[in-house]
Amino acid sequence: MATQSSAAVISATSAAGRVESFPDSKKPIGSVRFQPLRLSLSYCKSGNMSSRICAMAKPNDAETLSSSSSVDMSLSPRVQSLKPSKTMVITDLAATLVQSGVPVIRLAAGEPDFDTPKVVAEAGVNAIREGFTRYTLNAGITELREAICRKLKEENGLSYAPDQILVSNGAKQSLLQAVLAVCSPGDEVIIPAPYWVSYTEQARLADATPVVIPTKISNNFLLDPKDLESKLTEKSRLLILCSPSNPTGSVYPKSLLEEIARIIAKHPRLLVLSDEIYEHIIYAPATHTSFASLPDMYERTLTVNGFSKAFAMTGWRLGYLAGPKHIVAACSKLQGQVSSGASSIAQKAGVAALGLGKAGGETVAEMVKAYRERRDFLVKSLGEIEGVKISEPQGAFYLFIDFSAYYGSEAEGFGLINDSSSLALYFLDKFQVAMVPGDAFGDDSCIRISYATSLDVLQAAVEKIRKALEPLRATVSV
Secondary structure, eight states: OOOOOEEEEEEEEEEEEEEOOTOOSSSSSSEOOOOOOOOOEEEETTTEEEEEEEEEEEOOOHHHHHHHOOOOOOOHHEEEEOOOOOHHHHHHHHHHHHHHTTEEEOOOOOOSSSOOOOHHHHHHHHHTTTTOOOOOOOTOOHHHHHHHHHHHHHHHOOOGGGGGGEEEEEEHHHHHHHHHHHOOOTOOEEEEEETTHHHHHHHHTTTTTEEEEEEEGTTTTTTOOHHHHHHHHTTEEEEESSSOTTTTTTOOOOOHHHHHHHHHOTTTTTTEEEETTTTTOOOOOOOOGGGSSSSSEEEEETEEEESSTTTOOOOGOEEEEOOHHHHHHHHHHHHHHHSSOOHHHHHHHHHHHTTTOGHHHHHHHHHHHHHHHHHHOOOOOOHTSSBBOOOOOTTTTEEEEOOGHHHHHHETTTTEEEEEEHHHHHHHHHHOEOEEGGGGTTTTTEEEEESSSSSSHHHHHHHHHHHHHHGGGGGSSS
C-alpha cells in the first residue's frame, strides 16, 4: 500500500510557468513558495505521494476575459495591495488535508473548541421559533446595547449610553470601521509587533501608514513606552493595543498602560483602538484593565469587544464598539452602507451570553480552567526542547514560540529551513502539524500555536514537534 504524505503544495500558474507557492513571499521554502494567489483546492494522487494536496490557481479572470474582449476587468490597486491572511490560508489548507484523509493536527485557527453554552444557543433557537428573524436597528437591538452598557459599567468601570455602542458582525468589522472612521490618507497607525494579522491591512485600507514597533520576547512582547514615544509624530493618529494579545497571550499590566497613557496625553491627535476580545480568557494573577478606564483616556479610546472567544460563539459573528458618540455614529454610518445590523438571532444569543454573570460566570470559568491546563502543559513540554524560547502567556489561548535557533538547518526531503514560513511548512508537510508562521504577525523568529483544542491533541502535537526538530539539530548549533 502506498504511504500517505501531506506535502502541501500550493501551485500558481503564471506567464513564467508553474510556481509552487505560499502567500506573501517569493522565496523558495522547501518544496513550496508563498505568493498571493486565488486557490482552487483539489486532491491529487501521484506515485507514492497518495495524499498530496494540490492547490491549483485558476487563470486570472481578468487576463482570460481581456484576451477575448475589450472589457477592462482589472482589480483596484487598493485590493491588489492587500496581503492574504496566512492564518486563513493555513487553516483552510489543513482542513482540506483532513478532508482528504490526512490526519493533520490543527493548531492554526484561533477558535475555541467548546460548544456555545447551551443557554446561549437556546436563546438563538428561541429567536427563530418566535419569528425574531427580521432586520434590526442598524446599531443593534436596544436590549443588547443596554446589556453591553451594563457589562462595561460593572466589569470595566466604564459608563456608556446605548447610543455610544455599535453592534456589528464580529469584532473584526468593528475594528475596520473604527480605523476607517478616524484615519485620513497619510495618517500613521501605530502597531506593536507581534500583532494580529489584520491590523496592518486595515490601516492600509484607510490609506493610512502602519508604523510597526517591534517588542521583545525577553520583555514578554510588551510595548516599551520609550519605543512608543520615539515613533510618535504629528501624523500619528491611532495606536492599536490588544490585551490579552493575539498572537502572544501577553497581558498589559495597569502600571504599563498608565505609562503609555501619559505619553498619549501629550499628543492631541492620537487616539487608541483597544482590542479587548480576549479579556475574559486571562490567568490569575494577571488582571485585565480597559484602556478607556485610565485617567483622561475615555474620550480618546475606542473599545472593541465581542462574543466569539469567551463565549465560544465564533460562527455567530457578533462584536461591538464602544466610544465617543460622534465616532460611534460615524462607524454606524459606515455600517449602514456596508452590512446594516448584525443578525437578529445572534443578537438575542448575545443578550443571553451577557446574562451568564460577571466575566461569563461559571460557564466561561470552566473554559478558562481548561485553557490554563493546556497552556501549562505546553509551556513545560515545549520549554524542555533545546533551543526553544517561550514567553508564558497570561491570557488568550496562544503560544508564540521562538524557534529561530533552528533556522539555517536543512531537512532531508524538504530543503533549507531559514524562516518561520519554511519551518511551519516543514511541520505541516512532514509531520502533519498545522501552525501559523510568525512573519504573518510581524515577528519572523516565532510560530504561533493555538491551544484551543484538547489536551490529548496537544500531547500528540508535542511529540510530533519533538520528532520534527530532532533531525534538524545535527545541522545547526542550538
